[in-house]
Amino acid sequence: MSIWFTEKQTEHFGITARITKTYVSEQTDFQQLDMVETAEFGNMLLLDGMVMTTEKDEFVYHEMVAHVPLHTHPNPEHVLVVGGGDGGVIREILKHPEVKKATLVEIDGKVIEYSKQYLPTIAGALDDPRVDVQVADGFMHIAKSENEYDVIMVDSTEPVGPAVNLFTKGFYEGISKALKEDGVFVAQTDNPWFQKSLIKTVFKDVSETFPVTRLYTANIPTYPSGLWSFTIGSKKHDPLDVSDERFHDLATQYYTPAIHKAAFALPKFVQELTES
Missing domain, CATH: 2.30.140.10 (Spermidine synthase, tetramerisation domain)
Incomplete structure (x- = not known):
């Protein structure tokens, strides 16, 4: 059966x-x-x-969350991941030689525990000495932080349950405060087929908080509709202005320098979600 x-x-x-x-x-x-x-x-x-996440297609999401902002920032030494207890984003972050410390704040310790046990190819980097794993509320961690991080990545679930507060303008304002003067942040922002209003609202809120705001996409087969969006907010650096010299030769399966630039080329119906 x-x-x-x-x-x-x-x-x-x-x-x-x-x-x-x-x-x-x-x-x-x-x-x-x-x-x-x-x-x-x-x-x-x-x-x-x-x-x-799944073992087969996880690399798309984790690479696109990590490498786009890390190549956008010229010297990302201290990085924060809110959520992401499976460890995939951390694994990708540690591929960047500039990173001295990566802090993971996951509210549910069971996600970390079972990911280490059943998803070792994803969670294996959580034990790296550069990683500080904290089982705590990411929203509260952001609220208590100021001028601390170069890059912040919000690897949350959809806006239900414990992740609801991670899709609010107050949270993005807290992220801005927690970032250094040239900091960059990125968040997964669901899909443009079923969640148009969410993407539109998030983009507006982030745009009102950060001088540079961009939307980019990737193909993830097991996520709703297969087309997934990410919103990046930056105090100074534009992800579209990254020079070729900035790109590291990374061991990746989806992300490339060409994909970095192409991901910001949006279908018209998606582009319209970023226009007020």
């Missing part, structure tokens, strides 16, 4: 995968956490019934 899981991505649409094994099914202090093995995408982390 086959067991299938369906993520109901909208009221009328979902994505389905065949489950070959269930490792964990647990209600943590914050959310329902499931770690399963799938026939198509390998091990998969689910939070509140939503696909967070």
Whole structure:
């Protein structure tokens, strides 16, 4: 008998995968956490019934969250990741030689624990000596920080449950305060097929907080619609003005210098979401 899981991505649409094994099914202090093995995408982390990451396509998301802002900033020595307990963004951050310290603030320690156990190729860098892992509320961490980070990456779930506050203008203003004078931040901002109003609101809020604001996209098959967006806010540096000399020769599977620039070329219906 086959067991299938369906993520109901909208009221009328979902994505389905065949489950070959269930490792964990647990209600943590914050959310329902499931770690399963799938026939198509390998091990998969689910939070509140939503696909967070899979072994097969995780590199797209993690590379695009990390390398775009890290190449935009000329000297990203101290980096913060809010969320991202699976460790994939941290793994990519550590590929940059300028980074001296990467701080991870994840509210749910169970995400870290089970990712280390069942997603070792993603979470393996969490034990690196340059990484400071904190099980804490990222919103509160930002509120207490000032002029501390070169780059901040918000690797959150969709705006439900513990992540709701991570999509507010007050949070972006807190991020601006937590960044140094030439700091850069990026956040995942869902997909333009089903979440137009969210992207439009976030882009407006970030634009009112940061002098440079850009939207870029990537293709992630297990995320709703497959087309995913990211919003970058910068106090000084424009991701479109990165010189060729800035790009490191990194071991990546999706991100390249050409992709860095091409990701900001938006389809018209997506571009319109950034226009007031």
